[in-house]
Amino acid sequence: MRWPELVLAACLGLGAPAQLLAQSPSRQEVQQAADVVRSHPDLGGRKKVKTLRLRERDDPSEKQQDPAQWRWVLALFRWMAETARVLVWVGGAVLVALLLVGLRHWLRVRSQAFRMPAGAPPTHVQSLDIRPESLPPQVGAAAAGLWQRGEHVAALSLLYRGALSRLVHGHGLPIKGASTEGECLALARTRLDPAGGAFFSTLVAAWQLAVYGARLPDGTQVLALCREFDTQLPAPAPGPS
Numbered sequence: 420m421r422w423p424e425l426v427l428a429a430c431l432g433l434g435a436p437a438q439l440l441a442q443s444p445s446r447q448e449v450q451q452a453a454d455v456v457r458s459h460p461d462l463g464g465r466k467k468v469k470t471l472r473l474r475e476r477d478d479p480s481e482k483q484q485d486p487a488q489w490r491w492v493l494a495l496f497r498w499m500a501e502t503a504r505v506l507v508w509v510g511g512a513v514l515v516a517l518l519l520v521g522l523r524h525w526l527r528v529r530s531q532a533f534r535m536p537a538g539a540p541p542t543h544v545q546s547l548d549i550r551p552e553s554l555p556p557q558v559g560a561a562a563a564g565l566w567q568r569g570e571h572v573a574a575l576s577l578l579y580r581g582a583l584s585r586l587v588h589g590h591g592l593p594i595k596g597a598s599t600e601g602e603c604l605a606l607a608r609t610r611l612d613p614a615g616g617a618f619f620s621t622l623v624a625a626w627q628l629a630v631y632g633a634r635l636p637d638g639t640q641v642l643a644l645c646r647e648f649d650t651q652l653p654a655p656a657p658g659p660s
Contacts, residue, residue: 540587541596549584559648571635579626582652589655618651
């Protein structure tokens with residue numbers, strides 16, 4: 420049956436009596452009519468159409484496994500984290516040890532000043548004994564003898580100890596047991612005349628060069644300090660007996 424025939428049949432159907440249209444076809448009749456229509460060559464028959472769809476994952480919550488080539492990177496970062504933690508603990512322990520050593524030294528230096536009664540002159544400055552009875556009568560001559568025998572640091576130590584002793588007991592400088600070279604020099608400049616202040620400044624510089632700089636000053640300069648010592652810093656007059 421061609422398309423014109425189908426159109427003609429449709430027109431005839433429109434003109435059918437109303438009582439025929441009122442009759443409802445059975446399910447079997449409908450199925451047979453549908454099969455006839457589908458089998459007609461002009462209607463094209465059945466067709467299969469394929470479309471692409473995104474495949475849904477079976478378990479969306481499942482985490483993707485790390486690629487094998489990145490596992491060594493993760494292991495490296497874990498190792499670095501553990502190493503950094505160990506280094507922090509070791510560094511903290513070293514810092515605490517240094518603080519304890521420094522505190523012990525500070526307490527040892529300061530304890531001498533705390534034990535002395537108020538107004539009493541110190542017996543030691545840092546670790547240097549400045550008691551008059553610990554020094555020879557002629558400090559300059561004794562220091563020169565030490566220097567000429569090759570005991571250079573001992574000679575400079577004697578000059579510096581003697582100078583501090585003369586400043587404390589002869590000039591009444593308020594030097595404390597923990598006073599540094601710079602503090603002693605600043606106090607000396609307030610009591611000594613310009614010549615005496617320059618002498619003590621040169622002596623302190625020579626002492627610091629040998630002790631902290633690990634270098635010896637010029638021998639001529641040291642022997643000059645020895646000769647001028649008792650002139651610039653004379654021993655205090657003995658008190659009344």
